[in-house]
Amino acid sequence: xxxxxxxxxxxxxxxxxxxxxxxxxxxxxxxxxxxxxxxxxxxxxxxxxxxxxxxxxxxxxxxxxxxxxxxxxxxxxxxxxxxxxxxxxxxxxxxxxxxxxxxxxxxxxxxxxxxxxxxxxxxxxxxxxxxxxxxxxxxxxxxxxxxxxxxxxxxxxxxxxxxxxxxxxxxxxxxxxxxxxxxxxxxxxxxxxxxxxxxxxxxxxxxxxxxxxxxxxxxxxxxxxxxxxxxxxxxxxxxxxxxxxxxxxxxxxxxxxxxxxxxxxxxxxxxxxxxxxxxxxxxxxxxxxxxxxxxxxxxxxxxxxxxxxxxxxxxxxxxxxxxxxxxxxxxxxxxxxxxxxxxxxxxxxxxxxxxxxxxxxxxxxxxxxxxxxxxxxxxxxxxxxxxxxxxxxxxxxxxxxxxxxxxxxxxxxxxxxx
Numbered sequence: 001x002x003x004x005x006x007x008x009x010x011x012x013x014x015x016x017x018x019x020x021x022x023x024x025x026x027x028x029x030x031x032x033x034x035x036x037x038x039x040x041x042x043x044x045x046x047x048x049x050x051x052x053x054x055x056x057x058x059x060x061x062x063x064x065x066x067x068x069x070x071x072x073x074x075x076x077x078x079x080x081x082x083x084x085x086x087x088x089x090x091x092x093x094x095x096x097x098x099x100x101x102x103x104x105x106x107x108x109x110x111x112x113x114x115x116x117x118x119x120x121x122x123x124x125x126x127x128x129x130x131x132x133x134x135x136x137x138x139x140x141x142x143x144x145x146x147x148x149x150x151x152x153x154x155x156x157x158x159x160x161x162x163x164x165x166x167x168x169x170x171x172x173x174x175x176x177x178x179x180x181x182x183x184x185x186x187x188x189x190x191x192x193x194x195x196x197x198x199x200x201x202x203x204x205x206x207x208x209x210x211x212x213x214x215x216x217x218x219x220x221x222x223x224x225x226x227x228x229x230x231x232x233x234x235x236x237x238x239x240x241x242x243x244x245x246x247x248x249x250x251x252x253x254x255x256x257x258x259x260x261x262x263x264x265x266x267x268x269x270x271x272x273x274x275x276x277x278x279x280x281x282x283x284x285x286x287x288x289x290x291x292x293x294x295x296x297x298x299x300x301x302x303x304x305x306x307x308x309x310x311x312x313x314x315x316x317x318x319x320x321x322x323x324x325x326x327x328x329x330x331x332x333x334x335x336x337x338x339x340x341x342x343x344x345x346x347x348x349x350x351x352x353x354x355x356x357x358x359x360x361x362x363x364x365x366x367x368x369x370x371x372x373x374x375x376x377x378x379x380x381x382x383x384x385x386x387x388x389x390x391x392x393x394x395x396x397x398x399x400x401x402x403x404x405x406x407x408x409x410x411x412x413x414x415x416x417x418x
Contacts, residue, residue: 015134040232059205241312319374322381
């Protein structure tokens with residue numbers, strides 16, 4: 001048992017399953033509480049914040065594995081204090097801006113720098129202590145679940161309902177930062193601030209930031225384009241279909257995150273293809289189940305008004321199998337500083353996404369958006385697979401065909417320690 005609990009893959013997977021189940025419960029309460037129309041507005045706001053966060057984090061945290069591999073003295077404390085310095089600057093600017101705006105936008109402006117800080121802390125703790133990061137995520141998710149539970153059962157629906165949900169997110173991010181400081185034992189020391197490394201990390205992080213930005217535009221641009229052509233009601237329906245499909249790749253993220261941690265310490269790829277294969281088959285199984293059971297699942301969880309999201313989920317899951325390949329392979333590209341090819345692949349995929357969305361959404365609405373997302377995800381995943389195979393002499397069949405030795409590999413993957 002001790003050996004299993006020391007296995008990062010096992011702990012990360014269990015952590016993801018727990019947080020995913022809680023996230024689904026949260027989404028059920030939020031969707032039922034807000035209804036399709038307000039949920040659509042909520043989705044647009046959250047996706048906008050997410051894109052702002054990606055730009056404002058400046059790619060700093062993504063350079064951490066590179067600096068760590070160089071074995072620079074005190075690199076962990078330098079990065080932690082540098083990102084807290086940036087947070088103080090950004091939050092101060094946000095407070096000033098908040099005096100000139102009203103209502104919901106105040107929360108949005110103040111939430112953005114807080115999310116920048118939490119995402120950067122999340123990644124650094126992941127690289128250093130994956131299991132600690134998983135514990136923090138579970139506790140933070142449980143705290144958020146508690147707040148949403150209170151809102152759902154004790155605060156009647158009103159014109160301010162959206163404010164309550166955004167406020168809950170604000171509290172969640174604060175708790176994550178506090179838990180990170182406590183469990184990761186972060187110590188603030190202005191002497192550890194290194195402006196030279198800060199600017200160097202911003203310079204080095206620019207292309208990784210663009211890469212992740214393009215990837216997230218691939219995820220979120222459809223919602224923003226939908227806003228130009230359809231009502232918030234349909235965006236609310238669409239968001240449920242997307243959310244259910246995305247829960248599948250949260251499990252993929254559990255494997256990806258351990259690969260990030262391992263490749264920050266040694267740039268190997270021996271497990272990468274096998275881990276990708278596990279996740280591809282996992283997505284296909286879920287897609288098959290959702291094809292036949294999706295309507296009943298959505299009706300039971302979210303209510304009859306969201307049943308139309310079933311078709312969105314099935315279409316999106318086809319594309320998620322492609323994005324799964326990207327998610328598993330990306331740690332190899334980041335650890336080996338292969339930024340240019342990543343930027344090219346994601347730029348092509350995102351361009352396809354944007355162009356086709358403007359063509360299909362006016363005619364097919366949310367079904368068109370889901371189809372475009374699936375296409376762009378598959379283009380991204382297949383392009384990464386082809387390039388990865390050329391670099392590592394792997395074959396497409398290695399990703400897709402099950403071999404006798406895979407069963408032993410699967411057992412060893414979850415039985416060995418770190």
